[in-house]
Amino acid sequence: MPRKVVAAVAVAASATLVVGGAPIAHADPNPAPTTQVAPKPEKKTPEKKAPEKKNDRSKKNDRSKKRADNTPAAKPTAPATVTKVNWYSAHRVALWVHSPAMNTDIQVQMLLARDWFAKPAAKFPQLTMLDGLRAQDDQSGWIINTNVEQFYADKNVNVVLPVGGESSFYTDWKEPDRGKNYKWETFLTKELPPILENDWRSTDVRAVEGLSMGGSAAMMLAARNPGFYKFAGSFSGILQLTSYGMPQAIQFAVRDGGGYDSAKMFGPPSDPAWKEHDPYLLADKLKGTSLYISSGNGVVGPHDKPSDIPLLATNYSGVGLEVLSRVTSQQFASKLGRLGIHGQAVYRPSGTHTWPYWQFEMVQAWPQVAGALGLSGDKVACTVGDAFKKAPQIRGLGGCLTPEYAVPGGRAQDFRNGRIFTGPKGPKVVGGAIGGVYVPTMERLGLPTSDEKTGRDGVKYNTFERGKIVWTPQTGARVE
Incomplete structure (x- = not known):
């Protein structure tokens, strides 16, 4: 104005x-x-039902x-x-x-x-x-x-x-x-x-x-x-x-x-x-x-x-x-x-x-x-899970947000700076934009086999049992 x-x-x-x-x-x-x-x-x-009639008195x-x-x-x-x-x-x-x-x-x-x-x-x-x-x-x-x-x-x-x-x-x-x-x-x-x-x-x-x-x-x-x-x-x-x-x-x-x-x-x-x-x-x-x-x-x-x-x-x-x-x-x-x-x-x-x-x-x-919202008593209550206590990456993940929990084929735990998963090559961290793309592709890719790595020209990537997720400034994160 x-x-x-x-x-x-x-x-x-x-x-x-x-x-x-x-x-x-x-x-x-x-x-x-x-x-x-x-x-x-x-x-x-899922297909939703057609709008209900005006005289519908549903709660x-x-x-x-x-x-x-x-x-x-x-x-x-x-x-x-x-x-x-x-x-x-x-x-x-x-x-x-x-x-x-x-x-x-x-x-x-x-x-x-x-x-x-x-x-x-x-x-x-x-x-x-x-x-x-x-x-x-x-x-x-x-x-x-x-x-x-x-x-x-x-x-x-x-x-x-x-x-x-x-x-x-x-x-x-x-x-x-x-x-x-x-x-x-x-x-x-x-x-x-x-x-x-x-x-x-x-x-x-x-x-x-x-x-x-x-x-x-x-x-x-x-x-x-x-x-x-x-x-x-x-x-x-x-x-x-x-x-x-x-x-x-x-x-x-x-x-x-x-x-x-x-x-x-x-x-x-x-x-x-x-x-x-x-x-x-x-x-x-x-x-x-x-x-x-x-x-x-x-x-x-x-x-x-x-x-x-x-x-x-x-x-x-x-x-x-x-x-x-x-x-x-x-x-x-x-x-x-x-x-x-x-x-x-x-x-x-x-x-x-x-x-x-x-x-x-x-x-x-x-x-x-x-x-x-009924969340007055809600608070973070977790410690580092048994599967991850000896993982050196824990030091860079910030505090835990959840207890350890099951995922297909292994275990996982959420931290402020990413999620850590068990895998065939030991615990690995997936986070940021790569962690986002991993959510809908986890079943297809399997568990991580590397932490995030940085290649030439600033390209970042994580490898998984059945593929790789790559991030570049130009394309964002994508499955390769």
């Missing part, structure tokens, strides 16, 4: 909105690209079909299907899911639960993490800007990272814009869940959180689909959409964030759709959901570069956006208090609208997320 616009909007919002009196808990905040690998061969998902559908405006999300004409799978590593996988509602493939990345391999019959709760206004079409901002992959490596939750959705607010738009037919609410609450639950060992115990636009969307989705999410978290979200000046501020934002028109999202400001998607007006629908609301206040903080003006960072747009976030978040938390709905409100004493603060909030919110 242009500096003058942001400053004007921030001042207008601050002047017209009365800051609520919710209790404030202060917290001081203390953020690696990865390599693409060859995709897994196309996986056919499973009842959890998600009711929305705050009393209308169901647009029902897909056919089930969503997975068209491609790409393994970045053994615990990070990308799915391309064809959305019938949007008539396009949507990339969804997953960080698989800690015990995914050690407990192959187990299912795990899921946490969806939403991106900001400038979401890219090729990669999640959480992957690019934070240590999300490392942070969740020791946690037993399937982390879901939708990719794309620039300026979408993750909602169903009235009209297409800029060649995109956004139907994100339908995708996230109707089309994607059966794939995650049927094919990727996720339960229907869900949480959602996001930064900025994603924080607004997290509260919006949770309120419009009561009971669908056990937890909703907003990190610097804008939590009022219909207050004086806010539709205009959002129009400026989506224009600046890709040239979109908010009238194609909700119609003109007078359209009822604005109120039907306003987290502040839908707050009563959040009763029973664990809620986390946070923001800074625009004052220069530890992750900002000070300007020549006292207390003002050089990130001028980040200053204005964080002021809007603080004002609307406090109003939202205040309304929750008036409604008797508990929400954890954590306001930082400084900081602008930028990624290092959202990395901090991701970590700070986790204990509450874990409680909502």
